[in-house]
Amino acid sequence: MNTSLFSKTPAVTVLNNRGLTILNVAYHRHPESPDVTTELITRHQYDTRGFLTQSADPRLAGAGLANFTYRTDLRGNVLRKQGADNGTTVSLNDVAGRPFMTVSNIGTTDNGTDDRHQAVTRTWQYEDTSLAGRPLSITEQVNGGAARITERFVYAGNTDAEKALNLAGQLVSHYDTAGLVQTDSIALTGVPLSVTRRLLKNADNADTVADWQGENAAAWNSLLDSDALITRTTADTTGSVLTTTDAQGNMQRMAYDVAGLLSGSWLMLKGGSEKVIVASLTYSAAGQKLREEHGNGVITTYSYEPETQRLNGIKTERPAGHAAGLKILQDLRYEYDPVGNVLKVTNDAEETRFWRNQKVVPENTYAYDSLYQLISATGREMANAGQQGCGLPPLTAPLPADSSTYTNYTRTYTYDTAGNLTQISHRAPATNNNYTTKITISNRSNRGVLSTLTENPAAVDALFTTGGQQKQLQPGQSLTWTPRNKLLKVTPIVRSGDADDSEIYRYDAGSLRILKVSRQKTGGSMQTQRVQYLPGLELRTTKTGDTQTESLQVIIAGDTGQIRLLHRENGDDQMRWSYDNLIGSSGLELDGEGNIISMEEYYPYGGTAVWTARSVAEAEYKTVRYSGRERDATGLYYYGYRYYQPWAGRWLSADPAGIMDGLNLFRMVRNNPLRFFDTNGLAPSEGKSQQTLGRPHIKAAKSLAAEQLSAAEKFLNNASNNDVALDIYKTFFGQHMEAEKLGLWKTQINNVSEGINKLDARKNVRYSPQKITESGEKSEAVAAEADITAFQHEGKIHINAYTHVLDKVKKNESLGVDHLAHILIHEMSHLRLGTDDNAYIGVMQHEGYHDLNAMLALLEPEKRQTGRGEPEETDKQRRARGSQDAVRNADSFTTATRYLAYTAKNADFYRHFAGQKKTFKPGSPSLITSPRWK
Incomplete structure (x- = not known):
């Protein structure tokens, strides 16, 4: 790498005479024009008391605009926050510092006044001050609509029976936006030992909303579905979970070493015998994984750079003596620059191939600008990959045995001065798979959409809600959002006089998705796929018309959920072990005998470059892919708090955590998707x-x-x-x-x-x-x-x-x-x-x-x-x-x-x-x- 590109490009912080940051200065230099250095200045303003009143990134500041403006009370608590990306929110706390009222999704008219036609008011109700002051309910009202009580909190008393279950004074019934979560017992360490989930009646309908009116628990319970799904847990004195029994009676057992790190895990299906999931785990003195052996006999070893402790090798193999034979299945080798940016990834388990006068090496290379933004990437893709969109490339099945499957590609990335990805240029000369994806960015915010939706920057903001949620996925594909700014419904196909194709979602009070229902017309009938998410378990069903054609339990095991057991009522079960890379992307899937089920490789910002499996039927059951996240039928990746568009390298909505990761609320992992990954849709983690x-x-x-x-x-x-x-x-x-x-x-x-x-x-x-x-x-x-x-x-x-x-x-x-x-x-x-x-x-x-x-x-x-x-x-x-x-x-x-x-x-x-x-x-x-x- 050419280190001169980064010479004399420090991060400069300018303070005023009160020690407050007024300028953040960065110096941008691109390898294609190393002699040109652009000074990027982020500006901050304060009031006479020293409280922040305004922040503006280099792009908006140049237009005389601000990303955020603030009004505070005398203590400096923010009362009003106006964001270019996420609208205006007014917040008031009570004397104890607890939230009392918020008004969110306030827009701004052309003359600068507030536009409240999408505003949502939320208020909190608490116990009397003579008690513990715990929250009792949350009321929510969309502008012009009736007030709904969206959450209720019910606490245990102080009886001997409640004390015996460690429930005294604890929250035991939480009526939320999806139904009811009931806690039946708690360990002394605070770990819930028995938790019951009940959904709302007709929860599959996007129009069903929670409203816990009145003070009668029996009336609230009448709104719930009869199915009560119970998850049971046992824990040790440190709070580490020893066993979990899911809602279908399947039990997982965990063991730990003296440092409290996982050393083994087992799974026992209801009525069955115990199976080994993780046979052993060993760690370094610093707590880093060194070796992991799974129940299929496959061993993964990890190596680290001695000086930096960065992960530089992940090797997965069937060892000598394995029933399926000795074989290196994946051998990823990482090379970094001095600050930790990934320069090269090589899979030494794969062979070099030759096709159409090109040498196709199983490696990826990356280059960066002086801000450590990814600007180019090379790698290999399927020869039939085509232009990346919301769908997967054609599956190659069975697993390829010749060299004609793969070809080289090069990608380049362009950003504006606020860190918005504005263009992805893709070149694969051997197959003539050349195309450019352009993203149009608003001239008044960091909101952006594919140029197929609009090429006019002034028209971009109209494609978002006031809270910063995108309203169209592709032309003709509408997106509907909840009052809490969570994606409620995607309508990919609209039919006049007939049922639309759709996918709806339902979330709990903490924004965790607990239900997904997909409806798609196939032939002359409607196919409905339903997923209910529970701790350690997914309940998946498929119906064609009114006839159920499949009922599947997906049991999720392993420290990071990378092991999934597909359990069917007829006993046709399959264990699938997923082996991932530095950022958690699932690249290799193996079965219980250590044989390959599927292989997948990804472009830097997501999207599948290589997709091959031993059978089409097995490939359909892979749901966890890029960055270890679930890919929906829409092509979106669900991260927890947000959905991600891999074809655009952008989030679908503004960051609900605000400026925790910077002033740009749509930027993905600081434009460095090899070094950073996101665990929940809020901010990136490193490695x-x-x-x-x-x-x-x-x-x-x-x-x-x-x-x-x-x-x-x-x-x-x-x-x-x-x-x-x-x-x-x-x-x-x-x-x-x-x-x-x-x-x-x-x-x-x-x-x-x-x-x-x-x-x-x-x-x-x-x-x-x-x-x-x-x-x-x-x-x-x-x-x-x-x-x-x-x-x-x-x-x-x-x-x-x-x-x-x-x-x-x-x-x-x-x-x-x-x-x-x-x-x-x-x-x-x-x-x-x-x-x-x-x-x-x-x-x-x-x-x-x-x-x-x-x-x-x-x-x-x-x-x-x-x-x-x-x-x-x-x-x-x-x-x-x-x-x-x-x-x-x-x-x-x-x-x-x-x-x-x-x-x-x-x-x-x-x-x-x-x-x-x-x-x-x-x-x-x-x-x-x-x-x-x-």
């Missing part, structure tokens, strides 16, 4: 190996954080502890605080605890070795970081976890898991309570000691300077101002709450704490001790 490294740390921190929050809440529930609790509260928030504040504190702890319990270390965490800036530069973190962001107030949590720092903290004897738990609670308080970062705890290099100077100094701020003629600030006013800063401070809340937990666990802690307080003076080097949580 699968980082998940293996970071997940155990997050799981351990979550378990400890949940335990400490529970202990603190129980301590506050006992009125005899009020004096001690109030003393701790006054220490961190001001001596004038009264006992009534303890009720609010308990509500806040419950709120944060709920967020911690919802955190999934696999699904909700984006793992990277270290922080990456917008331009791709690495930012060395000086402390463990885990940024948590709320999206659309849907209760879901997302974390950016930097694995090299997490590992460093975990191994530090003075910090360890205890400090990682502190970080999780701290960051969760930002999300759930709207806290700020005004001061941090000082963690000393002595086990169990905290330096509280910075936090306690908040209570004694410097006297505020006043202007001529203005009254001087009194000491009372000064301390009140300091107390307000402390109450809003994330580390003050976190430390005070954890000190409650320490006291609950060991009364000697409080006695020592109270004794040290007597001699503690702000500004002194005195330390407050906190024994490690044993």
Whole structure:
């Protein structure tokens, strides 16, 4: 590679005299014009209080427009956010920092006023302040429509029976947008042990909506389907799942090594015998996978670069002595540039072929511009591939045995200054498969569509809802969205006087898809395919007319769900093992004997380049493909929070997480689809190996954080502890605080605890070795970081976890898991309570000691300077101002709450704490001790 392209192209951050970022400067250089450098400036503006009011990317700033504008309250909480990509949202929280009301999907008229004809108002209702302040319901109203209660929350009481199931005070019945989720028992660690799902009646109909009116649970239950599907779980004392029994009675069993990493798994069908899924797993000292042996006898080994620990090899083989014979099935080799961009991928298990005077090597090469955006790629494709669209290329079956199947291709990619992919140029000279895909980008936002929909930038925004959801997939194919901006229905074929072809979807309260129904006219009858998604299980049925022609259970196993058992009532079962690449794309499928079922290769942004299988019938049952995601009949990939268009390299809707991954809400994985992949449609992660490294740390921190929050809440529930609790509260928030504040504190702890319990270390965490800036530069973190962001107030949590720092903290004897738990609670308080970062705890290099100077100094701020003629600030006013800063401070809340937990666990802690307080003076080097949580 030519390193001169990247010379003198730093990422520059310009600060004003208050230390606020006002400019982000990046330097763009392309290999085709290395002497031309374009300066790209992202601009930020602030109000007099230092709160962000506007951000504009280089493209929109040049047109005098902004990507986002903000209005905040006096504390800096965003009240109104206007986005060029996703419309305007108004949000109000209550005094406890909980969401109270949002109005979303507000558009803007040509004269700049609000257009509310698509606006959706959502309000939250809570328990009385004398109770725990838990949410009771959510009401939703589309402009001009009737208000609907879309969610209801029902909690267990305090009976002996409920206590025996660890349900006391817990959410046990959640009536949501899809039906009912009922929790029947919970482990002490917070793991649900028995969960029942019931769908709404007539859930297959897109017009069926949830509305839980009244206060009668019997009336709510009358709206539900009679099928109650129960998933049961057992877990160990750390919260690791030992067994799961799905809704059809099939049981999976897991085992772990001493580090808490998966070491083996087994599956037993209902009424059958146990089968080995994963026979063994071994890891490096850093927690990276080294070797994995599956139940089909196939072994996968992983290798890493010694200095960077980047994954550089994945080898899958049938070993000597295997019943099907020794064979290397896949041998992927990765080469990187110094910053981690993938330059070459070679599959040494495949042979070099020759056809039409070309040498077809089983390798892919990649090149990048100075912003690390992919600009060109080479590889091989099927000779009959044709132009990429929403369909798959023709299947080659059986598996090819000659060289005429493959040909070389080259792709080039073009982007605008905001990072929008605007053109994909494809060339395959041997087959004359040459074409260009163009994307038209709006002149007022980052919304974009294929040029087949419009070539006029001014017409693009009309093809989106006000919330940033695309309204047409292809010409004539309409898209319908829910009030929560989730894809509801795709209509690929419209028939006059006859039923349309369609695919509809239904989601739970957390935006997880739990139902898909596809209807397609074949011949003279309508074929209906239905999929219901449950934990570890998919229930798939097919009907032709009113006659059911297939009933299939797809049992999902393995640490990342890469193993699927197709179980039919007639016993014609098939186990399918999927073997993937660096970003999780399923490239190789093997059966229970280790023989090849299918092989698939992908273009960089998705789309299938090579598609071959041993039979057409088996190929039809492959559903998980690019990036380990499910491909729908529409050609869209379902990622969780969004759908992805691989033929355009763009998301179908604006990012519900907002600017977590930058100002462009439609850009896919920072235009670097080889280095990054997306786990849920919100933001990219870097490399699968980082998940293996970071997940155990997050799981351990979550378990400890949940335990400490529970202990603190129980301590506050006992009125005899009020004096001690109030003393701790006054220490961190001001001596004038009264006992009534303890009720609010308990509500806040419950709120944060709920967020911690919802955190999934696999699904909700984006793992990277270290922080990456917008331009791709690495930012060395000086402390463990885990940024948590709320999206659309849907209760879901997302974390950016930097694995090299997490590992460093975990191994530090003075910090360890205890400090990682502190970080999780701290960051969760930002999300759930709207806290700020005004001061941090000082963690000393002595086990169990905290330096509280910075936090306690908040209570004694410097006297505020006043202007001529203005009254001087009194000491009372000064301390009140300091107390307000402390109450809003994330580390003050976190430390005070954890000190409650320490006291609950060991009364000697409080006695020592109270004794040290007597001699503690702000500004002194005195330390407050906190024994490690044993």
